[in-house]
Amino acid sequence: MRLALAVHGAPYASQSSASALRFARAAVAGGHEIPRVFFYHDGVQAASAIAVAPQDEPSPLDGWVALAAEHDMELAVCIAASLKRGVVNEEERARYSLSAANVHPSFAVVGLGQLIDAVMQADRLVTFAA
Amino acid sequence: MRLALAVHGAPYASQSSASALRFARAAVAGGHEIPRVFFYHDGVQAASAIAVAPQDEPSPLDGWVALAAEHDMELAVCIAASLKRGVVNEEERARYSLSAANVHPSFAVVGLGQLIDAVMQADRLVTFAA
Amino acid sequence: MAPRRILFLLRQPPYATSHALEALEAVLVAGVFDQVVSVLFADDGVWQLLRDQDGDAVGMRTVGRVATALPQYDVNDIYVCGESLRRLGLSPDDLVLPVTLLDGAGQQALIAGQHAVVSD
């Protein structure tokens, strides 16, 4: 089955990203497809390439990057939600003349329409709220 | 009177930073000193130099930067809280070999002891919770 | 592909976070995708529809004004939980939009008929 996930909470402010990651691992282990994980609201913080997890805790970023590399899974960050929260890729950095970009290359910065597209393409939408 | 502020919520996830900024403006207008604003928990996101506010909303960052420039006010970001949330200065970027740094130069990245120091130095602590 | 039935379940109050505003933006986007879109305001989400809001006071867009744009984006199935409205001490006249009130069973049926429900 094709399952779309939505992640709405930031790491450390919410379990949203961590719960979604465990669910995604279990789903692909069970033979399901996750064509897209849509990071919205504060969930966009999961895409930060410059977060350093505490030594005794697993890195949420590493988990997503590894899972997406093994499976055909788009990690999609909403551009409107991410820009105001300081989660920007190189294209936006240049466009707004910002001092840095911080989106990890495994994440795609996309429009909000991709959330609706994910709902249209998938058999289920599972939202991990803040 | 000397007032220390603590900001615990991230912009857009919480009014914490916006409420604290309005309070700080009113306090200095009333002749009070704010020696330090301590950004802790998710509040550290306020220090991001690469957040772009929506066109029709004021930038939380610009507000803090302008206020701190006019008054003797330290904008202090807790290093332990900020590192795991991807809010890092140039020193941490180099130390952890990260791809970018994003702390605005008006903010100082400090240890958690500076929260206790602020409480010791100030007449009041006002916490703006998430 | 047959259009999907998508419900937006909006339960958050409008200003403490950006979730309400961003969820409404998602509804407006959904409105242009030719799907069967409906919206249910429930619990504290009903506060999003109260008249006389002024987001400028706290540096945010006025959420009630964004909500009034729903019909312009072809979103016309706008429901409010009647019990939530009553609990908040409000009546339909207090709201920025004409809405359809639903009781618990009505909301249950609305949810049960969806392909997907997006929460805020």
Added chain:
Amino acid sequence: MAPRRILFLLRQPPYATSHALEALEAVLVAGVFDQVVSVLFADDGVWQLLRDQDGDAVGMRTVGRVATALPQYDVNDIYVCGESLRRLGLSPDDLVLPVTLLDGAGQQALIAGQHAVVSD
């Protein structure tokens, strides 16, 4: 300068956010500053002290284990709201630390005697 009386008011449950863990870290730091530090666990914050937690299950440090370090950092005034404990269905034996129970009036007096209160 005379030492300050600082109370940490801990009301958040331990794993959905990092607030509980980070607030405890602030208490530990305060413990080395030679101030008069006390801690009050109230409402859902009492869950931080429940035995048999295992943060590894959700990729976080075990909050109850951090709390047991309080006395090693010279933080010995550890209070729990008795009514919150009762509401959660817990008894003092369920907690990872020996604590002093306070009723509402006791908590009010504790708060009133502080120079500063840090919330989580």
Added chain:
Amino acid sequence: MATLHLVNHARALPACLERAGADDAVLLLEDGVYAAAAPLPRAVYVLAADVRARGLGARLPSEAAVIDDAGFVDLVVAHQPVVTWR
């Protein structure tokens, strides 16, 4: 197909139950599992990882069935839509 309700804060359980049908499934996860430390008005599922993290394993009533992440996936596959209450 019946609905699956996800409840990730205990305070949201009443809002969920007001709109849940008798045949629907309810899964408590994250801070939602604390709702299973109080009397429950109906059968629910609770997510194992969140129960274990919080030390609630020995305190669950018979109305709460513990499932792991694979069981969560199975519930999603067997229900539509999936609704989150926070």
Added chain:
Amino acid sequence: MATLHLVNHARALPACLERAGADDAVLLLEDGVYAAAAPLPRAVYVLAADVRARGLGARLPSEAAVIDDAGFVDLVVAHQPVVTWR
């Protein structure tokens, strides 16, 4: 000196009132102001900016005194400690 209680979510008001003295001041701000849309058991202050944003101005009971940001500062100066309930 009496305590100032800040309540920034309506759901936190009961927790505050359980531990607030009769002489303490209570200020509702942010989503805390919604608590003033229901009957209030005691006099409280409410923050003007948050009331105005939410459109609650005409709905406040007589127990709620509206103050602006300068009034908030005055309350902080006149009370110690300042306690936040969320």
